[in-house]
Amino acid sequence: MLKLEKRPQPSRLWTWVTPLLAVVITMLAGGALFAALGKDPVEAIATIFWQPLFGEFAFYYRPQLLIKGAPLILIAIGLSLGFRAGIWNIGAEGQYIVGALTGAGVGLAFYPTESVLIFPLMVLAGALGGWGWAMIPAVLKLRFGTNEILVSLMLVYVAEQLLAAMALGPMKNPEGMGFPGSRNLRQYESAHNAELITGTGMHWGVVAAFIAVIFAYVLLTRHSLGYHIRLTGQAPRAARFAGVRPARLVLVCLGTAGALAGLAGMFEVSGPAGQVSIDFNVGYGFTAIIVAFLGRLHPLGILLAGLLMALTYIGGEIAQSNMGLPAAAIQLFQGMLLFFLLAVDVLTNYRIRLARREVA
Amino acid sequence: MDMGSISPELLLASLMVAATPILLAALGELVVERAGVLNLGVEGMMITGAICGFAVAVNSGSPAFGFVAAAGGGAVLALLFAALTQVALANQVASGLALTLFGLGLSSLLGQGYVGIKPPPVARLDIPLLGDIPFLGRVLFSHDLMVYFGLALVGLIWWMLKYSRAGLILRAVGENHDAAHALGYKVVRIRVAAILFGGACAGLGGAYISLIRVPQWTEGMTAGAGWIALALVVFASWKAGRVLLGAWLFGGVTVLQLNLQAAGFAIPVEYLSMSPYLITILVLVIMAGDKSRAPASLGRIFHASQ
Numbered sequence: 001m002l003k004l005e006k007r008p009q010p011s012r013l014w015t016w017v018t019p020l021l022a023v024v025i026t027m028l029a030g031g032a033l034f035a036a037l038g039k040d041p042v043e044a045i046a047t048i049f050w051q052p053l054f055g056e057f058a059f060y061y062r063p064q065l066l067i068k069g070a071p072l073i074l075i076a077i078g079l080s081l082g083f084r085a086g087i088w089n090i091g092a093e094g095q096y097i098v099g100a101l102t103g104a105g106v107g108l109a110f111y112p113t114e115s116v117l118i119f120p121l122m123v124l125a126g127a128l129g130g131w132g133w134a135m136i137p138a139v140l141k142l143r144f145g146t147n148e149i150l151v152s153l154m155l156v157y158v159a160e161q162l163l164a165a166m167a168l169g170p171m172k173n174p175e176g177m178g179f180p181g182s183r184n185l186r187q188y189e190s191a192h193n194a195e196l197i198t199g200t201g202m203h204w205g206v207v208a209a210f211i212a213v214i215f216a217y218v219l220l221t222r223h224s225l226g227y228h229i230r231l232t233g234q235a236p237r238a239a240r241f242a243g244v245r246p247a248r249l250v251l252v253c254l255g256t257a258g259a260l261a262g263l264a265g266m267f268e269v270s271g272p273a274g275q276v277s278i279d280f281n282v283g284y285g286f287t288a289i290i291v292a293f294l295g296r297l298h299p300l301g302i303l304l305a306g307l308l309m310a311l312t313y314i315g316g317e318i319a320q321s322n323m324g325l326p327a328a329a330i331q332l333f334q335g336m337l338l339f340f341l342l343a344v345d346v347l348t349n350y351r352i353r354l355a356r357r358e359v360a
Numbered sequence: 361m362d363m364g365s366i367s368p369e370l371l372l373a374s375l376m377v378a379a380t381p382i383l384l385a386a387l388g389e390l391v392v393e394r395a396g397v398l399n400l401g402v403e404g405m406m407i408t409g410a411i412c413g414f415a416v417a418v419n420s421g422s423p424a425f426g427f428v429a430a431a432g433g434g435a436v437l438a439l440l441f442a443a444l445t446q447v448a449l450a451n452q453v454a455s456g457l458a459l460t461l462f463g464l465g466l467s468s469l470l471g472q473g474y475v476g477i478k479p480p481p482v483a484r485l486d487i488p489l490l491g492d493i494p495f496l497g498r499v500l501f502s503h504d505l506m507v508y509f510g511l512a513l514v515g516l517i518w519w520m521l522k523y524s525r526a527g528l529i530l531r532a533v534g535e536n537h538d539a540a541h542a543l544g545y546k547v548v549r550i551r552v553a554a555i556l557f558g559g560a561c562a563g564l565g566g567a568y569i570s571l572i573r574v575p576q577w578t579e580g581m582t583a584g585a586g587w588i589a590l591a592l593v594v595f596a597s598w599k600a601g602r603v604l605l606g607a608w609l610f611g612g613v614t615v616l617q618l619n620l621q622a623a624g625f626a627i628p629v630e631y632l633s634m635s636p637y638l639i640t641i642l643v644l645v646i647m648a649g650d651k652s653r654a655p656a657s658l659g660r661i662f663h664a665s666q
Binding site for chain 1: 400440443444448449450451453454455457458459461462463464465466468469472579583584587588590591594628630631633634637638640641644645648663
């Protein structure tokens with residue numbers, strides 16, 4: 001009979017081993033899944049994890065790693081602050097969409113004026129848009145005590161409808177022959193989030209992601225606010241006695257997450273995506289939740305987890321075109337990762353002991 | 361715009377239909393939360409139920425088998441949640457989110473061959489005499505069996521929680537799991553049973569969407585119904601009767617906005633489609649003051665050593 005025994009404090013070793021273990025188990029279970037779909041499991045796993053990095057066309061896929069990883073990291077960093085403090089913003093997808101809309105809206109408003117000021121303005125607008133969207137659950141929580149999980153999630157669906165309304169209405173390209181979708185910002189130099197170094201995939205969003213990682217690291221390890229966030233997560237009562245104001249934390253955590261998600265959306269719409277279209281969002285806001293947990297809510301962990309998750313996106317696309325692996329299988333694969341991570345996490349907080357069955 | 365084209369009779373009748381999926385899912389979640397477990401995976405279990413029910417109904421030609429399979433599918437997914445939260449003692453919020461992400465992926469994988477297929481039709485019960493009453497007959501007495509199943513479930517759960525011994529134990533576990541444990545109740549077993557029941561109900565709700573309400577299969581077709589069901593439980597202050605009221609309210613909003621869309625109301629369709637979600641937020645704001653009814657152990661991890 002196995003028995004769980006609570007550790008006095010979480011194991012430092014297992015904290016870092018469990019994510020790796022979860023990845024390995026996911027590979028095994030994913031392999032079984034792919035085999036069940038009639039694909040060679042070894043080839044499928046190799047296609048997903050090896051091809052993008054070291055395969056024949058790696059020169060094309062490696063830049064994609066930064067392009068796909070940047071929004072994930074940017075959003076996950078913001079989410080991780082709240083998750084640490086027990087503030088559950090799961091509506092990052094909505095904040096991402098609204099950030100993209102406000103950012104692109106500013107750019108489109110200035111069309112066709114050329115100026116170096118337009119892009120910085122768009123960045124600001126994107127961050128503000130995401131921030132504002134995240135302030136809705138924050139303010140409702142503080143003012144009325146509503147549950148931020150449900151409100152932020154509901155706002156994702158609202159944002160999706162807003163996106164459709166914008167792509168079909170006010171932001172529609174007047175020269176687009178009636179097709180839905182805005183003007184392509186990549187053809188508008190002042191608003192284009194261009195590659196900074198050709199062939200690397202490096203754009204302003206990637207820069208922002210790296211800056212966010214560094215700032216979050218400093219915040220959490222060196223700043224009193226970061227200490228308050230960690231304290232609130234670990235011992236809410238103690239935090240209140242220590243003078244931490246929960247209201248301020250809610251505003252800061254949700255606001256930061258919203259602003260970062262908004263930035264991610266803005267960089268995406270002005271660069272890789274190019275235009276506001278109905279199917280602009282691809283679920284980065286939800287995948288970022290997996291990234292945040294896989295990275296153990298730690299900035300450096302999130303950096304690595306974001307790149308790994310980007311790898312599964314890219315590898316998944318390759319496996320889709322080369323092996324005919326359905327896109328949904330990759331989605332399921334990513335979902336499994338979070339599942340196994342949460343499952344093996346028990347080893348961080350508990351010891352497994354053999355125990356004789358006793359009379360209770 | 362033509363408001364005259366909206367018939368109150370049909371509106372109320374379709375309200376009953378629109379309310380049923382969220383009613384079923386919310387009732388299941390109500391029982392889960394009364395046992396002290398917060399399962400945020402309702403959306404994932406619903407969509408899994410939707411595809412399981414659809415696939416089995418199409419292949420067997422019997423909607424009844426479909427609904428059974430949907431309940432099974434939802435329960436299997438819920439079992440994963442139970443394993444994570446009750447055995448591996450994982451955080452319930454994170455596990456629920458994982459369940460939803462997993463369920464969405466799983467359902468779109470399972471549903472690949474089923475896009476654009478029509479499921480076998482579900483017969484409407486034509487209750488003699490009652491069904492012939494003008495207006496009320498159409499509104500109340502000419503629906504499919506699942507509508508009445510949902511209504512019966514409301515009564516059953518209300519009675520069980522209020523008057524039965526099993527309900528008392530369930531509530532004890534939800535209010536104070538340590539005390540319930542000390543009294544010798546098997547906290548984990550009771551919670552796992554509640555979670556499975558919640559999963560089966562969510563699965564039924566999902567299958568109701570794919571087999572009757574829509575009826576066809578499209579990816580992500582539950583479109584937040586599971587989350588609305590979660591909000592409904594809060595709205596209902598964890599009471600079965602109020603869940604029914606809430607479900608009718610949301611059913612009404614959904615049906616009304618669809619009717620306004622069809623009538624060519626002068627607002628773009630997208631803004632009308634937002635309304636159920638906005639109403640949910642509004643309701644959460646109004647009801648947020650009344651937290652006193654929440655089960656005291658809701659969302660807390662139980663480990664016998666602590």
